[in-house]
Amino acid sequence: MSRLGRRSRATKETSVDVAINLDGPSNTDISTGIPFFDHMLEQLAKHGGFGLKVHAKGDLHIDTHHTVEDVSLALGEAFREALGDKSGIRRFASGAFPLDEALVDVALDLSGRPFVAWNVQMPEVLPLGNPPFDPQLAEHAVSSFATAAAITLHVTKRSGTNAHHIIEATFKGLARCLRDAVRVETTGVPSTKGTL
Numbered sequence: 001m002s003r004l005g006r007r008s009r010a011t012k013e014t015s016v017d018v019a020i021n022l023d024g025p026s027n028t029d030i031s032t033g034i035p036f037f038d039h040m041l042e043q044l045a046k047h048g049g050f051g052l053k054v055h056a057k058g059d060l061h062i063d064t065h066h067t068v069e070d071v072s073l074a075l076g077e078a079f080r081e082a083l084g085d086k087s088g089i090r091r092f093a094s095g096a097f098p099l100d101e102a103l104v105d106v107a108l109d110l111s112g113r114p115f116v117a118w119n120v121q122m123p124e125v126l127p128l129g130n131p132p133f134d135p136q137l138a139e140h141a142v143s144s145f146a147t148a149a150a151i152t153l154h155v156t157k158r159s160g161t162n163a164h165h166i167i168e169a170t171f172k173g174l175a176r177c178l179r180d181a182v183r184v185e186t187t188g189v190p191s192t193k194g195t196l
Contacts, residue, residue: 003182005082007074013066014058018074021051022082022182032056032071034064036129037141040171041071047175060131065140068133072141076148083149083182086110091190093180097173102160106173109152110181112196116143119156120170125163135163138170 003022010016028045030038032054045052054075058067083089094107104120118139127134146153155174160166189196 003082003084005078005080007078007081009070009074011066011070013062014056014070016056016058016067016070016074017053018071018078019051019053020075020078020082022079024049024051027051029053029055032067033058033060034067034129034131034133036133037064037068037071037137040138040141040167041075043168043171044175044178047172048179050175050179064131064133065137068137068141069144072144073148076145076151079145079149079178083110085189086112086196087189088184088186089190090181090183090185091196093177095173095176095180096158097169097176099165099169099172100162102162102165102169103158104160104166104169104173105154105156105158106170106177107154108146108174108177108181110150110196111152112150113152114147114150115152116146117154117156118143119154120166121157122166123161123163128164135167138167142170142174 006019008017026046030041056071091110122135
């Protein structure tokens, strides 16, 4: 049985539709109008082993912030829905993830308690892609996702000078940790409280 989540979000700024299958296969259908962000979402699906569909239209004539934020919120809500009662999941995961000179630590707990510690200093660079993705938006994307998904998440940059590499290492690391944490390996909810 596949664990599925779907969310739609419509505001005066964006229209977003998201569907995720935590049990794969990692097929993607992603179009946000922001090529660099699409690339990061593809990394999340590929390395997370998830099936992921994201269609978004936003006010890109203003900037990319609203679209990145609303996609990330909808994705987090869909992820949380797909987890259901979290019965049998591993719950925790962590690791160090390199991409060339960049090295990023990611640790997470599918706790049901949203908390994000972001310790990632970005180099001062021009936005990436066209329309432009401001590297500072990486924090907002990851934090919005984790908050909506009710995840405790710590991300720390250990090294890195290239913004693209730092962001991609972060998304790949997040993906691998999510893949590990959602794995079903036992029965019952992994908490002494009996619920997450």
